[in-house]
Amino acid sequence: MCGIVGYCGNRKAAPVLIAGLKKLEYRGYDSAGIATLYKGGYRLVKKKGRVEGLGDGKDVKGNVGIGHTRWATHGAPSTRNAHPHVFGQVAIVHNGIIENAAELKKECLARGEKFASETDSEVIAHLINRFYRGDLAAALRACTQRLTGSYAIAVLAAGSPDTIACARQKSPLVVAKNRAGELLLASDIPAVAEEGLQVCTLQDGEIALLQNGEITVFDSTMRRINRDFFVCDAQISAPAKNGYEHFMYKEITEIPFAMRNSMPDFTQNQDFSVFYKVLCQAKYIEIVACGTAYHSGLCAAYAFEKICRIPCRVSLASEYRYRDPIVPEGALVLAISQSGETADTLAAAQLAKERGACLAALTNVGHSSITTLADFVILTGAGQEVAVAATKSFNAQLATLYAMVQALAAHQGTKVECRDLPALAALSLKASERVRSWTPYFTGAKSVFFLGRGADCFVASEGSLKLKEISYIPSEGYAAGELKHGTLALVDKETAVVAVITQQSVAQKTMNAVHEAYARGAKVFLVTAFPEYGKREEIVDHVVIPTCEEAFSPALSVIPLQVLAYSVCLACGYDPDKPRNLAKSVTVE
Numbered sequence: 096m097c098g099i100v101g102y103c104g105n106r107k108a109a110p111v112l113i114a115g116l117k118k119l120e121y122r123g124y125d126s127a128g129i130a131t132l133y134k135g136g137y138r139l140v141k142k143k144g145r146v147e148g149l150g151d152g153k154d155v156k157g158n159v160g161i162g163h164t165r166w167a168t169h170g171a172p173s174t175r176n177a178h179p180h181v182f183g184q185v186a187i188v189h190n191g192i193i194e195n196a197a198e199l200k201k202e203c204l205a206r207g208e209k210f211a212s213e214t215d216s217e218v219i220a221h222l223i224n225r226f227y228r229g230d231l232a233a234a235l236r237a238c239t240q241r242l243t244g245s246y247a248i249a250v251l252a253a254g255s256p257d258t259i260a261c262a263r264q265k266s267p268l269v270v271a272k273n274r275a276g277e278l279l280l281a282s283d284i285p286a287v288a289e290e291g292l293q294v295c296t297l298q299d300g301e302i303a304l305l306q307n308g309e310i311t312v313f314d315s316t317m318r319r320i321n322r323d324f325f326v327c328d329a330q331i332s333a334p335a336k337n338g339y340e341h342f343m344y345k346e347i348t349e350i351p352f353a354m355r356n357s358m359p360d361f362t363q364n365q366d367f368s369v370f371y372k373v374l375c376q377a378k379y380i381e382i383v384a385c386g387t388a389y390h391s392g393l394c395a396a397y398a399f400e401k402i403c404r405i406p407c408r409v410s411l412a413s414e415y416r417y418r419d420p421i422v423p424e425g426a427l428v429l430a431i432s433q434s435g436e437t438a439d440t441l442a443a444a445q446l447a448k449e450r451g452a453c454l455a456a457l458t459n460v461g462h463s464s465i466t467t468l469a470d471f472v473i474l475t476g477a478g479q480e481v482a483v484a485a486t487k488s489f490n491a492q493l494a495t496l497y498a499m500v501q502a503l504a505a506h507q508g509t510k511v512e513c514r515d516l517p518a519l520a521a522l523s524l525k526a527s528e529r530v531r532s533w534t535p536y537f538t539g540a541k542s543v544f545f546l547g548r549g550a551d552c553f554v555a556s557e558g559s560l561k562l563k564e565i566s567y568i569p570s571e572g573y574a575a576g577e578l579k580h581g582t583l584a585l586v587d588k589e590t591a592v593v594a595v596i597t598q599q600s601v602a603q604k605t606m607n608a609v610h611e612a613y614a615r616g617a618k619v620f621l622v623t624a625f626p627e628y629g630k631r632e633e634i635v636d637h638v639v640i641p642t643c644e645e646a647f648s649p650a651l652s653v654i655p656l657q658v659l660a661y662s663v664c665l666a667c668g669y670d671p672d673k674p675r676n677l678a679k680s681v682t683v684e
Contacts, residue, residue: 097124097178097190098164099268100286101249101259103305104277107131108160109138109152115279115286116146116162120673124164125172130179130186131157132251137186141177159257161249163188169196170213180217182208183224184253189216190282191245191266199241219248227252231260232304236317239264239302245438247282259305263297267436267464270295270303270310271327278305284327284462285479292327296462325462343482343565343671347657350524353487354494354650355517356476361502370471373453374499375506378425380407381452383415383443387485387560388431388492393553395429395496398646402511403503415443422450429496430456433480433488435463444468457495459488482672484564486657489557490520493650500646516650519641527655529638530662536618536635537562537663541589543570544617545656546578546608548601554649555595558656565664565674575608588616593656596623597640597648609633622655624648 098119102111112129127149128141133156140155142148146164163178169192170176178188193199196215203210203221210217219238226237231252239246245265252258261268261280271279271287271294279287280303284294297303300315301322312322339345361371380399382392389411396407410420412430422428430444435458445468448454456469459477466472477491497513504511537543543562545555556572563570573582575594586592592612596602602625609619613633621629621637629637640651664671 097166097282098286099188099190099247099249099280099282100162101160101261101280101305102277103159103257103259103279104275105158106277107153107155108157109140109155112160112162113146113149113152115281116149116164118286119164119281119283120146124166126165126174126177127163128177128179129155129160129162130181130251131155131160132186132253132256133157135253135256137181137251137253139179139181139186141174141179143172143174143177159251159259161186161188161251161259168192169215176212176214178216180212180214180220182217182220184227185220185224186251187216187220187223188249189219190247191264193218193242193246194244195242219246223250223252227254229254231255231258232302232313233317235260235262236302236313236315249280257306260302261297261305262302264299265438265441268297270297270305270312272310272324276308278308278310280305288327293324294327294462295322295324296467298467341482341661341671343484343486344661346480346482346487347654347661348524349478350487350490350654351517351521353475353477353491354520356478357491357494358498358514358517359473359495361499362505367473370455370473371502373427373471374503376425377405377427377453379423380405380427380429381422381447382407382409382429382431383412383440383447384409384431385412385437385439387489387557388433388437388440390553390557390560391489391492391496392429392431393556394493394550394649395500397550397553398497398500399503401646402500402509403507405503410443412437412443413439416446420446420450422447422452424451426452428452428454430454430465430469431458431492432456432463432465433459433485433492435460435465441465441468457492459491483674483677484561484660484671486561489653490650497647497650511644511646513644513647516643516647519643519651520654523640523651523654526638526640527658529636530655530659533620533636533659534662534666536591536620537566537568537659538666539589540568540591541587542585543568543591543593544578544582544586544612545570545572545593545595546575546605547595548575548605549598550646550649551595551597551605551652554652554656555593557653558593558595558660561657561660562663564677565660565669565671566667567669567675568663575605578608578611583611583615586612586615586617590617592617592619593659594619594621595652596621596625596628597652598645599625602628606631622652624652
């Protein structure tokens with residue numbers, strides 16, 4: 096969830112590190128820091144808060160260095176707990192969680208060593224310093240043999256000038272070389288991306304040494320291995336707002352384009368011919384995902400079962416392993432992760448594959464960890480998403496999943512159409528501007544409930560998630576029929592309710608829940624494909640979205656809810672791109 100950068104070359108390292116950290120701000124963090132090595136000593140700059148607090152780095156000497164943005168797990172957000180951590184000859188940055196840190200720390204304390212932070216990460220510096228005898232890669236390897244948990248580690252040693260060693264286990268890390276012969280590393284490619292950059296994605300257990308203009312990769316036994324490097328797409332290096340105030344709203348406006356780029360024709364595209372055959376032969380589909388991706392999975396499962404009549408189950412990836420899941424013969428497992436690095440989803444996907452499932456990964460990031468694990472990789476075309484709260488990536492996932500449903504239905508002899516969704520999404524986006532006028536009812540609300548039935552229920556959950564992610568207002572998404580089973584006790588005149596109605600067969604049932612909320616003083620708003628429901632006296636205001644195949648309606652009905660969350664966030668005075676306590680890429684369990 097944190098960000099790592101490293102630089103080894105002829106330029107001053109600090110400005111390069113800070114520039115890289117700024118490109119990783121979308122991942123979420125609470126403190127930042129850099130360390131450079133100069134004349135056998137460290138130049139250390141770290142602060143609680145934003146990267147900009149580090150300055151521009153132009154006065155910090157040294158041509159080799161490491162940097163970090165921290166998202167607190169062990170220890171409160173503070174300058175003291177910010178990385179890099181220095182002990183003895185060693186400076187380290189670390190992403191992940193060291194599960195046996197307490198045990199290792201006891202050993203260090205027994206040797207009389209002092210700790211300067213509350214983090215689990217600092218113990219890494221102590222261990223490497225203990226093992227270091229002039230060979231930094233060997234010391235790092237000895238350290239990792241003692242670690243339990245997940246990590247991406249970059250380390251400097253005062254006795255090894257112009258050298259960085261790094262290691263990876265269940266946390267993303269790339270190493271790279273640019274045209275000038277400078278060496279770089281990062282937890283995510285955008286931090287270092289530039290024209291012609293040669294990049295290698297490290298695999299679990301691997302260690303890399305950046306030294307003398309060369310990158311050497313070792314396996315977990317320190318055997319040198321040859322790894323392929325690929326040329327980076329420079330277009331991902333510098334996302335821009337293009338006149339928008341925030342990335343989040345810019346990305347909402349990009350939804351039609353993202354959807355259009357995320358709808359392969361599985362029946363005709365030769366790149367997916369084998370996957371299409373597996374899809375058509377599947378007897379059971381299971382989807383594993385977290386957060387917003389979990390909601391897209393719920394929407395897809397509804398469509399697979401309603402249209403294709405194939406059993407489809409959706410599991411929270413964070414719970415999947417712990418229920419000892421049964422994987423039926425002929426099962427197809429779809430693992431959905433925007434970043435391709437979601438730790439819980441990776442673990443669930445690995446288990447499903449070990450138990451015999453055919454594994455397909457749906458991700459927005461090529462060369463991510465999940466792409467090396469899956470039997471089939473399906474990339475969405477959302478483009479880089481910077482705002483922490485997912486918007487266009489959710490719609491892109493839906494577009495790809497609905498294209499699968501359409502392809503499977505066609506194989507079964509059923510015709511459904513999802514190709515018009517991008518154009519309809521543009522109309523929904525235009526209609527969504529109306530929700531900005533709803534904002535005052537939500538900023539003053541004690542609580543907010545989003546209601547729906549069928550596919551609308553899953554959109555309600557996603558709308559609720561967006562609101563609480565960036566406005567910090569207590570909110571829940573509910574199946575409308577469940578309101579009366581306890582939750583109605585919370586509804587009063589300080590409650591705001593958003594009902595979603597795009598399923599005609601259950602529209603009146605949802606309106607029954609609207610009546611219940613209205614009767615208790617709640618202010619009720621409506622997102623619907625049926626204008627007549629918006630004219631009821633219970634409704635304060637409504638937005639009408641286009642009609643489409645009902646099972647595919649979440650791709651349209653979610654857009655007003657995204658705009659609503661954005662508008663309420665601004666009215667509350669918060670930054671929608673960088674919500675507190677959250678990160679874009681959730682690489683810890």
